[in-house]
Amino acid sequence: MNINANMGTGGARPHYMNQGSYNQPNQANQQPMPGQQIPPGNYDPNAFMNPNAIFQQPIVQNMAMQYTQQMASTGATMMKKEMEKYVPISRLQYYFAVDTKYALTKLGLLFFPFTHSDWSIKFEQDTPVQPRYEINAPDLYIPTMAYVTYVVVAGLVLGMQNRFSPEQFGIQSSSALAWCLLELAVYSCTLYIGNIQTSLRTLDLLAYSGYKFVGIIVSTLMSIVGGTAAYYATLGYCSLALAFYLMRVLRSQVLPVTTHQTSYYGETDSGYGNKRRLYFLLFVAGAQPVLSWWLSFHLIRYTAPAPVLP
Structure with missing residues (x-):
């Protein structure tokens, strides 16, 4: 048998030499051309050789x-x-859960509380109902907006009296905020020293004490129209309405529901304990007219200096 004859040019080649994959490179192992992108989902084994890839x-x-x-x-x-730990965000969300209807109704209640009859605060699973659904619930939206408006109105009045300066905004805002914090600290210390057990929270007290800025704004604006007489008349009515509102809305939270309760020291609250709660209630309601006058009288009682004659 002639082996060379089978290996000649015209002879048949072995079947393993006729397979195209024997001499051709594997397409999966080919390097991509420059600029060529690999289709999504395909794995490039040489990609990890390039840090950017x-x-x-x-x-x-x-x-x-x-x-x-x-x-x-x-x-x-x-x-x-x-x-x-420092700012109770979840609690603040409750006090700002208001809408336009609540704000308008609450402002009407602050000015005309004598027409309101139901002063109870509704609860849902031991949690107070949000202010947008409960008109008697305290909120921080109206006090915050009233505080900002008070600073703006104070700047307006000072500007009309030729006493305005850029520093006045900082003075008015910081002094009003300092008095609010001092008032809140006095209330908290009174409750602690007097051992008065109430359902009021610190933010509740801040909300109730912040409602006085509404009356201050209206009184200050009325002074522009009617002078000092209009200021004192408006301030007197707003203070009386706010005191009546606080007396009614705080009554269910400060005064005990039952006639006999045991205090922290084991004594009965039916006598002296009730008096302390009543005194605290009168103290909160009576402090609002005084603070309202203190935060606004310097904007009204002003006499322009006499012109200097040459």
Whole structure:
């Protein structure tokens, strides 16, 4: 048998030499051409040789996105917990849960509380109903907006009296805020020293004491129209209405529901304990007219200096 004859040019080649995949390179192992993009979902074994191409892999991008979302969620949760230690954000959300209808109705109640009859605060599963659904509930939206408006109105009145300066905004806002914090501290100390057990919270007291800015604004604006007489007449009525409102709305939260309760020291609250609660209630209601006058009288009682004759 002639072996060379079979290996000649015209002879048949072995079947393993006729397979195209034997001499041709594997397409999966081919290097991509410059500028050529790998279709999504295809894995490039040589991509990790290029540091810039690592982050272009779909697997790496998905892992990075999931890790970033997890870190952001964890960071937000930790930040919320840390802020809750100093600022009760969840409680503040309750006091700002208002709408336009509530704001208008509450302002009408502050000016005309004599026409209101139901002063009870509704509860839902031992939690007070949000202010937008309960007109008697305290809120911080109206006191906050009234405080800002008070500073603006004070600047307006000072400007009409030629006494305005840019520093007056800081003086008016800081002094009013300082008096509010001092008032809140006095109320808290009174409750603690007098051992008066109530359902009032610190933010409740801040809300109730902030309603006086509504009367201050109206009284100051009336002084522009009618002078000192209009100021004192309006301030007197607004103070009387606010005192009546506080007496009625705080009654159910300060005075005990039952006639006999045991205090912290074991004594019965039916006698002396009730008197302390009543005195505190009168103290809160009576302090509002005095503070309203103190925060606004310097805007009214002003006499322009006499002109200097040459």
